[in-house]
Amino acid sequence: MLARLRWTEFGRDPGAAIARARLISTLGPLIALLLASIFFSIRTDRFLTTENLSLITQQVAVVGVLAIGQTLIILTAGVDLSCGAVMAFGTIVMTKLAVTHGVNPFLAIALGIGVCLGFGVLNGLLVTVLRLPPFIVTLGTLNIAFALTHITSNEETIANLPDPVVFFGNTFRFAGTTITYGSVLAVALTLITWFVLTKTVGGRHVYATGNNPDAARLAGVRTRRVLLAVYATAGLLYGIAALVLVGRTGVGDPQAGQSANLDSITAVVVGGTSLFGGRGSVLGTLVGTLIVGIFRNGLQLLGVAAIYQFLITGVLVILAVAVDQLSRRRQA
Amino acid sequence: MSAVAARVPVLEARGLVKHYGVVTALDGADFDLYPGEILALIGDNGAGKSTLIKALSGAIVPDRGEIFLNGTPVHFRNPLEARRNGIETVYQDLALAPALDIAENLFLGRELRRRDIIGIVLRVTDRPRMLREARAHIADLKINVGSMKQSVETLSGGQRQGVAVARAAAFASRVVIMDEPTAALGVRESGMVLDLIREVRARGTPVVLISHNMPQVFEIADRLHVMRLGRRVATITPASHSMTEAVALMTGAASSQGPTKG
Numbered sequence: 001m002l003a004r005l006r007w008t009e010f011g012r013d014p015g016a017a018i019a020r021a022r023l024i025s026t027l028g029p030l031i032a033l034l035l036a037s038i039f040f041s042i043r044t045d046r047f048l049t050t051e052n053l054s055l056i057t058q059q060v061a062v063v064g065v066l067a068i069g070q071t072l073i074i075l076t077a078g079v080d081l082s083c084g085a086v087m088a089f090g091t092i093v094m095t096k097l098a099v100t101h102g103v104n105p106f107l108a109i110a111l112g113i114g115v116c117l118g119f120g121v122l123n124g125l126l127v128t129v130l131r132l133p134p135f136i137v138t139l140g141t142l143n144i145a146f147a148l149t150h151i152t153s154n155e156e157t158i159a160n161l162p163d164p165v166v167f168f169g170n171t172f173r174f175a176g177t178t179i180t181y182g183s184v185l186a187v188a189l190t191l192i193t194w195f196v197l198t199k200t201v202g203g204r205h206v207y208a209t210g211n212n213p214d215a216a217r218l219a220g221v222r223t224r225r226v227l228l229a230v231y232a233t234a235g236l237l238y239g240i241a242a243l244v245l246v247g248r249t250g251v252g253d254p255q256a257g258q259s260a261n262l263d264s265i266t267a268v269v270v271g272g273t274s275l276f277g278g279r280g281s282v283l284g285t286l287v288g289t290l291i292v293g294i295f296r297n298g299l300q301l302l303g304v305a306a307i308y309q310f311l312i313t314g315v316l317v318i319l320a321v322a323v324d325q326l327s328r329r330r331q332a
Numbered sequence: 333m334s335a336v337a338a339r340v341p342v343l344e345a346r347g348l349v350k351h352y353g354v355v356t357a358l359d360g361a362d363f364d365l366y367p368g369e370i371l372a373l374i375g376d377n378g379a380g381k382s383t384l385i386k387a388l389s390g391a392i393v394p395d396r397g398e399i400f401l402n403g404t405p406v407h408f409r410n411p412l413e414a415r416r417n418g419i420e421t422v423y424q425d426l427a428l429a430p431a432l433d434i435a436e437n438l439f440l441g442r443e444l445r446r447r448d449i450i451g452i453v454l455r456v457t458d459r460p461r462m463l464r465e466a467r468a469h470i471a472d473l474k475i476n477v478g479s480m481k482q483s484v485e486t487l488s489g490g491q492r493q494g495v496a497v498a499r500a501a502a503f504a505s506r507v508v509i510m511d512e513p514t515a516a517l518g519v520r521e522s523g524m525v526l527d528l529i530r531e532v533r534a535r536g537t538p539v540v541l542i543s544h545n546m547p548q549v550f551e552i553a554d555r556l557h558v559m560r561l562g563r564r565v566a567t568i569t570p571a572s573h574s575m576t577e578a579v580a581l582m583t584g585a586a587s588s589q590g591p592t593k594g
Contacts, residue, residue, distance in 0.1 A: 207431065208436075
């Protein structure tokens with residue numbers, strides 16, 4: 001009986017603080033999303049129109065897909081700076097092959113996604129085999145992909161794309177709103193990733209590896225294999241994002257995606273996933289993507305100059321990281 | 333609970349040698365663990381305790397020497413192989429993933445999967461069964477931690493160590509090895525962990541315990557394996573030697589002729 005009392009007595013205090021921190025990181029993004037929506041609905045007439053909501057879903061789809069891959073990597077306490085550049089290279093490969101070289105469009109798509117997967121595998125091998133820090137590795141592959149994009153495209157935008165390549169830009173009507181297949185794909189991929197991360201053995205190993213790699217390894221988790229799988233999957237997702245991007249813009253643009261790495265990191269962090277690894281949710285990332293998208297869109301509607309959108313995004317990301325950091329410090 | 337020399341050791345090592353560059357961590361170390369006992373491994377810093385434990389738990393491969401499990405030679409190339417042979421290790425403070433909950437930590441690396449098609453093909457975990465079995469394991473050792481869905485970081489140091497010990501005890505069919513399980517704990521929590529260790533022994537699993545805390549070692553151990561300069565210099569019991577004599581053996585101030593040596 002005495003032993004029982006003692007066990008509970010010790011556990012109480014840190015538990016409450018951590019439960020509170022966890023609640024903030026889960027509910028915080030949703031509340032922010034709600035408040036931002038309410039604010040912009042009141043301040044502008046056009047925010048809450050079906051046309052505008054449709055526009056937002058189209059605008060966020062590309063970053064939404066990228067951010068899924070970014071979430072996987074950040075959950076392992078890594079970060080991927082190369083995602084936007086890799087995606088841009090993927091768009092050039094698929095459009096250039098399909099248009100300039102007359103390759104079968106489906107094969108061109110597969111090869112475009114394939115090079116992105118290849119970059120993901122390269123990132124993963126450099127992180128796991130050479131044990132280089134993800135920040136440096138992806139900074140390197142960012143520049144490599146950027147250079148390859150401009151070399152292969154000759155700085156030219158590739159237009160006149162065949163139908164299959166731009167399929168995800170097609171729309172359908174739902175509840176009076178126009179929705180692209182790209183947006184549906186982004187949501188579907190988020191849900192699939194959520195399922196894998198929360199319900200499967202591999203997904204739980206991603207969290208364990210990110211949270212405490214030593215403990216995971218000693219418990220029999222093949223942590224290097226987990227990391228490699230995460231980087232490869234992220235690469236695959238960047239390839240899919242490339243396809244969504246081509247569908248949305250209708251062209252292969254070598255200038256595309258240059259701020260997409262920071263946009264995706266912002267979405268992940270604003271969505272409540274910890275940069276220290278092992279905590280967070282890809283559903284939060286979807287919310288984070290929407291928050292960033294709604295801020296951009298709403299400020300635009302309010303007539304705020306574009307440069308202030310960067311300012312607001314910067315404030316958002318620092319705020320999100322600060323909340324994460326403070327909640328961690330409290331439990332230490 | 334005194335050792336019976338006629339019995340076959342559960343875990344035995346002969347002449348283990350391990351060099352790290354020019355440093356000799358193990359210099360022909362022997363080791364014997366008998367069924368149902370708590371064996372404490374004592375020695376000064378650098379005496380080779382940790383290296384010996386790592387060799388026994390598969391974390392390192394010795395350069396020379398042999399390890400026997402129930403009299404059969406074994407060669408562990410990694411911790412997983414040792415665990416498959418029923419040897420579980422509780423590492424000092426890197427044992428658990430703080431953000432994961434108790435059930436997840438207990439089954440980390442050997443998650444239970446659903447037995448239906450989605451469990452086999454998609455490797456979907458069987459969460460209800462893991463929660464149920466985790467509750468049973470925790471209750472088995474009389475650890476009071478409330479919900480199995482609590483993340484480990486919400487627990488006190490003693491409770492965390494309780495979870496780590498419960499994990500080892502749940503899966504160890506032969507041996508539990510603990511590296512300084514009370515080093516980071518206060519007096520009362522240390523007492524709780526010592527109770528847990530006795531509980532593990534009572535359930536029939538022998539325990540190897542590394543500790544620097546002499547009073548604790550003398551309180552709980554059935555036998556003491558004394559290491560010095562990479563070798564076993566004596567095997568004593570709390571009854572046969574005093575703490576002062578044990579320390580003398582550790583430091584080399586006394587001769588290494590223990591009564592039950594070998």
